[in-house]
Amino acid sequence: MKQQEEYKLWNQLHIELADIRRYTLAAGESSNGYHLPASTFLFLYRGKAKIRMDGLVHPAEHFYCLHGCKGMRLDIEATEYLEYYLVLYRGEFSLRRRYFLNKGEIPPSQQIFAFAPAQPVGLYQIMLRMEEAWGESTEKDKFVVKTLFYQFILEMLQQKQQLGVDLLPTEVVKQVVQYMHKHLDEPLTLELLGQRFGYNPQYLARRFKELTTRSPIDYLIGLRIGKACHMLQYTDASIGEISQSVGYEDVFYFNRIFKKNVGLSPSHFKKELSGEEDVRFNPYKRWGLSMSESTSQCYVDNDNYYQHNKRGEYHMNRTSRKNMMATLLLCMALLVTACGGGNSSLQSPSETSAPGSNSSESTQKTTPVAATKIVNTIFGEVEVLKNPERIVAIQYLSSLLAVKANAIGSTTRIMDNPYFSGLTDNIEIVGSSGSDVSFEKLIDLNPDLIVVMTSDEEEYKKYSKIAPTIAIPYGNFSSIEEEVKFFGDLLGREEEATTWISDYTARIAAANAKVQAVIPSDATFSIMQETDKTLSIYGSEFGRGGQVIYGNLGRISPPSYDEALSKEKYKDISIELLDQYAGDYIILTTERSPEELRKDPIWGQLEAVKNDRLYAWSNTRSYFIDPLSVLMQTEELTEWLTNAPQKN
Known part of the structure; x- marks a missing residue:
């Protein structure tokens, strides 16, 4: 550092x-x-x-x-x-x-x-x-x-x-590896490992990968699959017993993750082994899946193998089984990875012909392939389904809801949005926040597409191993309309996006007209937030009502804001300077009620407070700046402004 x-x-x-x-x-x-x-x-x-x-x-x-x-x-x-x-x-x-x-x-x-x-x-x-x-x-x-x-x-x-x-990363990583070996049969997540060893989970993951070339979860899955293969070959344990012994209580989930990494179901893997008497192998020694307490690399470097060979179970003649054994071992060490490259900036999705689209020219029958398109992202081109039906939104859930897409997973931080009430009942929780996601849960959901807000390539790669991933950095969109249109194009829901944008535009215009009718155009508005330790003023970004007041409703800030926010999007101020930044109207994020503020010796002296022109709301309502929230916040503040007492 x-x-x-x-x-x-x-x-x-x-x-x-x-x-x-x-x-x-x-x-x-x-x-x-x-x-x-x-x-x-x-x-x-x-x-x-x-x-x-x-x-x-x-x-x-x-x-x-x-x-x-x-x-x-x-x-x-x-x-x-x-x-x-x-x-x-x-x-x-x-x-x-x-x-x-x-x-x-x-x-x-x-x-x-x-x-x-x-x-x-x-x-x-x-x-x-x-x-x-x-x-x-x-x-x-x-x-x-x-x-x-x-x-x-x-x-x-x-x-x-x-x-x-x-x-002290090196020693901690060694301790983490040792801990994994000793606790393979227990539920382990990156968050639990971070708590156990006193490290930020994302920092631990980054340092772990630097020393082992794999993320902690990848490494853990490799150990579990390796142990499962060993038990399938050398013991008579049932699939259920093996599943529990490597930390998977749900045998169906174990079957799914085993097949995803090995290419065969556990039962088929065991049958193939038993069909060749002279084949005896040790998966740990050959591919570095060592059960010793070390930090050596535990996978071969061929992450794209499974991406291009997702054919289900193999059907091979007995004469080819020796060759198959090497392939099985190679498959066992791999995790699915999305293809991509380049560094083009995020653009609207462009369509391409799906592989196999000329199947009519073939004399053999082929399984229909879903139509795909290519999306240019900050991490290169990503091939996605034209109409994905199972989407996990680590962020940007609001835009998916706006275009009526089928979101199947998101985080608690996003779903706790009070403006989403009744819209997320059928969406699974995959973590508490973007930095606390269960990747095992993501695998279990089997998504067609993952959407995440990040500019961190390492974070993007973790998600892209599970499903095609669209990474969009914070602040990429210049307007709400642009954001919703992008997701309409991305998800094949252009008509729904157009309908929502038209409704949004009309409702914002109606709200603006209502406010203009009752509030003088030269009235000033302050956007503030207070906590136990700080008092801050905000511009048109980072929520707290700034985007609503200064953007959608076109109101102006006090002159003091011009200099204070000329280089910053928010600024901490001293409570003694409160009156210099207080406008005719104040939108305040606080845990105190208006009654408490009126009794406060400093706040109570402000004209806005005396004249009931202060709107107090909690951080849980003012924090969000997604499309659905901004629309409802605009109407919420409009209702207050047009019904609040207008004292001179």
């Missing part, structure tokens, strides 16, 4: 100190089984010890600094008389900052690192002063401790960066 980026992350973290503790251990004594109740700095300043944090051993002596996360197990064995501090704290980003956390970024409070400081005395002196002030109870002392803690972090970062200390 670059130095300035690391400072930026710490600077944006809201920190609350929980405790400062000093411990001593005599030589030979130990402290075992302590689970960190919060993010923790361990600062050893005297003695020697073996410190084990969630299985990772740190030989430490004299001065040593270690940082761990909530829930991690800490074991300390003193080899000399030992003295050390534990500083427990809670660190959180604001909701907005968490949403815009870059891929691979780990909040400082969730990072794991350790180092021996080159200049430890400065850190020790700060720690002493923190301990002294912590023992007092005045507000001043609490403030002093927090100030000293920031000094400690600054000094720690400077020394850590000088030493080139990074997080």
Whole structure:
């Protein structure tokens, strides 16, 4: 991580100190089984010890600094008389900052690192002063401790960066692999592995792939399929028993994922093996599916094999079975991958002739092939069905609903949208958010198409292994109409898209006319959001009503917004400057009611509040900026504006 980026992350973290503790251990004594109740700095300043944090051993002596996360197990064995501090704290980003956390970024409070400081005395002196002030109870002392803690972090970062200390990915990846081997029969997901080892799941996946060339889930599937093949060959266990032994409670799902990766169903695979007495093989040795605890590559590099050979079960003569065995082993190591390349930008879908479209010229009967089209994306050309019927929308669900497409899966974050009430009853949940998706669940849904909001090629590749995937970066569309039209073209629902856009345009025009009739054109509107810690003003992006007020209803912001938002799309402001940014009307995202705001000594003095021209709504309603939400938000705010008391 670059130095300035690391400072930026710490600077944006809201920190609350929980405790400062000093411990001593005599030589030979130990402290075992302590689970960190919060993010923790361990600062050893005297003695020697073996410190084990969630299985990772740190030989430490004299001065040593270690940082761990909530829930991690800490074991300390003193080899000399030992003295050390534990500083427990809670660190959180604001909701907005968490949403815009870059891929691979780990909040400082969730990072794991350790180092021996080159200049430890400065850190020790700060720690002493923190301990002294912590023992007092005045507000001043609490403030002093927090100030000293920031000094400690600054000094720690400077020394850590000088030493080139990074997080501890290699050891953690080894631990993850070992854990997989020992727990193959248990439900394992990327999210559970991330929680188990104290890492952001996406960061863990990226580092895992760097060291093993496979994602954690790919690696896990490979281990499970490898073990299943071994049991099918060398034991008389039933398919159901084998399924449970490799972590799949649902035998039907096990059959499906086995066939998807091997090319044969488990029962057919076993029959083919039993038909050749002299064939004895070890799938683990030949293809690197080692059951040893290592991080070596576990698949051969031929991800496109299954994409071009989806013919179901093989029918071969006995004379060709030796050749078939090598093919089976190769298939066993592969996962389905979508074809694609290039770097053209996202455009409207263009149609192509489907493979096999000239079948009338053939003397043999062929199975009809569904018509397809080619879509140009930021990751190259993607071949998709012209009329996909099973679509998973990791994002962009609103546009699918607008054109009446058959969405079969999405995330809780998207489906919790209050404006989707009654529209998502038959849609399966595949994860809590785009960064928390169950890929096993995705495979189970067997989608024709996946739609995801990303510009991260690694993230795109994960989805494209399951089904053709259309990746669309955030902010790609210049208007709601453009977005809905794109999905109408993509999904073969052009007529539905045209109908929806016409209805949207008419309803927005009607809302605009209503507001123009009762609100003067020079009335100013402020878009704001308050949390426990911040107050922010917003422009026409990022929701909170900005797109509705400044876009659809054509209203103007206070003059103070022009300079404040000239380079930024939102800006944090001081509550003392509230009156400078308050317009004639205020649309405020808050958890407080208008009555509470009227009683507030600062908010209550604003003319907009006194005249009932403040609209208060929660983040769960103001956050969304998708087509369906913006349409209903426009009508919601129009109803308030045209019925609110108009006081002069």
